[in-house]
Amino acid sequence: MSSSEHFFDIVVVGAGVAGSAIAHALAQAKTSRTIALVERSFEEPERIVGELLQPGGVKALQRLGLSESLLGIDSVDVEGYLLIDGQESVRIPYPKGQYGRSFHHGRFIMALRRIALKNSNVTPFEATVSDLVECPTTSRITAVKACTKTSNGSKTTITISGRLIMVADGCFSNFRNVIMGVNACKPVTKSYFAGTILKNASLPCPKHGTVILPRGSGPVLLYQISQTDTRILIDIQYPLPVDLKNYILEDIIPQLPHDLQGPAREALSQNRIRRMPNSFLPPIQQGRSHSKPGVILLGDAWNMRHPLTGGGMTVALNDVVWLRDALGSLESLDDWEEIQVVLRRWHWKRKPYSSTINVIAGTLYGIFRKDDPIFLALREGCFQYLQRGEEYISAPIGVLSGLNPAPLLLMQLFLQVTGFSMRVLFTRHPRASPSDKTQTHVITRLPAFFEYPQLLLKACLMFWEAFAILIPVVWSELRWWAPYS
Numbered sequence: 001m002s003s004s005e006h007f008f009d010i011v012v013v014g015a016g017v018a019g020s021a022i023a024h025a026l027a028q029a030k031t032s033r034t035i036a037l038v039e040r041s042f043e044e045p046e047r048i049v050g051e052l053l054q055p056g057g058v059k060a061l062q063r064l065g066l067s068e069s070l071l072g073i074d075s076v077d078v079e080g081y082l083l084i085d086g087q088e089s090v091r092i093p094y095p096k097g098q099y100g101r102s103f104h105h106g107r108f109i110m111a112l113r114r115i116a117l118k119n120s121n122v123t124p125f126e127a128t129v130s131d132l133v134e135c136p137t138t139s140r141i142t143a144v145k146a147c148t149k150t151s152n153g154s155k156t157t158i159t160i161s162g163r164l165i166m167v168a169d170g171c172f173s174n175f176r177n178v179i180m181g182v183n184a185c186k187p188v189t190k191s192y193f194a195g196t197i198l199k200n201a202s203l204p205c206p207k208h209g210t211v212i213l214p215r216g217s218g219p220v221l222l223y224q225i226s227q228t229d230t231r232i233l234i235d236i237q238y239p240l241p242v243d244l245k246n247y248i249l250e251d252i253i254p255q256l257p258h259d260l261q262g263p264a265r266e267a268l269s270q271n272r273i274r275r276m277p278n279s280f281l282p283p284i285q286q287g288r289s290h291s292k293p294g295v296i297l298l299g300d301a302w303n304m305r306h307p308l309t310g311g312g313m314t315v316a317l318n319d320v321v322w323l324r325d326a327l328g329s330l331e332s333l334d335d336w337e338e339i340q341v342v343l344r345r346w347h348w349k350r351k352p353y354s355s356t357i358n359v360i361a362g363t364l365y366g367i368f369r370k371d372d373p374i375f376l377a378l379r380e381g382c383f384q385y386l387q388r389g390e391e392y393i394s395a396p397i398g399v400l401s402g403l404n405p406a407p408l409l410l411m412q413l414f415l416q417v418t419g420f421s422m423r424v425l426f427t428r429h430p431r432a433s434p435s436d437k438t439q440t441h442v443i444t445r446l447p448a449f450f451e452y453p454q455l456l457l458k459a460c461l462m463f464w465e466a467f468a469i470l471i472p473v474v475w476s477e478l479r480w481w482a483p484y485s
Helices: 017-027 055-064 105-117 176-183 244-255 258-270 312-328 336-368 373-386 390-400 407-427 449-478
Strands: 002-013 035-039 076-078 080-085 088-093 100-102 122-126 128-134 141-149 155-167 188-199 208-212 220-224 229-237 274-280 295-297 429-431 443-445
Touching: 002 017, 002 122, 002 141, 017 035, 017 055, 017 105, 017 122, 017 312, 035 105, 035 155, 055 100, 055 312, 076 220, 080 373, 088 373, 088 390, 105 122, 122 141, 128 155, 176 295, 188 258, 229 244, 229 258, 244 258, 312 336, 336 373, 336 390, 336 407, 336 449, 373 390, 373 407, 373 449, 390 407, 407 449
Parallel strands: 002 035, 002 155, 035 122, 080 208, 155 295
Antiparallel strands: 076 100, 080 088, 128 141, 141 155, 188 229, 188 274, 208 220, 220 229, 429 443
16 A cells, blocks of 8 residues: 655545535635645535525525535525424515525535635545544644545555644544544434435425424425425434334325325335434534644534524535634634634634524424424414514524524524413413324314413423423533533
């Protein structure tokens, strides 16, 4: 096995959304630097998530000069959401003139890579990174070691050195723990998405992401990713079914809108069901004493939230915008203390934006994943709030879309929806049928007089449950240290 060494200003490990975007952004910066983009395989990746980009992410692409990545990949405009709970539904449009985009994940990644590699100062390396190389005297990460194959099939070990190393190797990062040291957090996985593609399916509301809340399961998401393809994602909670396909056929598909049931059955008969863990990983401040100097984590390698709200790529792309601006002010990448100051500023500048999207993803999933009476009432409160009209829709969708990610506004909305939900208990008391798990609507009735003391107790329990969902997610965003450090 032969070896070789290469030298660059910046080495980026991983050519996904965050890696390709930061490579292009820094290549276009005024302080033009040489960049190595290292990826295990430059073939088109296959994933079932990362296929819906919120309007806030579209705007970040524009700021990065990457709008071209949405062209020529058969992407579809997204104009908002349709939320379905049994026989009730509510349309939640984006603000006028704003839109998101949905697409095949692999096609989008290939477009990002093509744009990044058009820069003459970006050099691709198709290689598997095995180690981070540490300076023996300063402990600073100065290079990566990688294994690549030559044209004749023999393996070559290469060392790619850089003044700054950026690791964006995704949710299954091999280097997260090494880089963060004792500050490293372990991703928490509470459920999986099971997904496949429906052919020529008609969504209830065209150009809208559809969120269905079935009984006995987590949410079901559907959105069109090309002119003929519609992605379906089913949230599967622990314990996972032994026969996943049969579970979907018998428990989930009968609860879908009638026009989608046929395409869903056909897709299950022809396609393999793919799974993806839904993980949460809080962002711990980088560049502190216990983390490795000389290296930065980006994207899902550093921060994850439940993909229910489609906020992952929006957060990652906005992180790239702010990091590009912060690093662009540095004349040299050799002074790690100066970079530490930049990382601290970057962390707190991104905090309001990323925290809002992380918290809304966690709280909505926490409410939608259960269907006991208290959570049914919380759902009903959400519907009643949103059904009051455009004035009551604009603020929530502004937060969710990444267009107006204001933490205080999110807290205000949470309190308002919780208040509406408590009101539901006393006006439209929800009653689920215990004998029918596939019940497609919530039975509601006015409570009898003697039920009010019990409802008051339930209202207190609802308030407790709502804040039991919210507080842990908010706390993970407020702290900047690792929970076990």
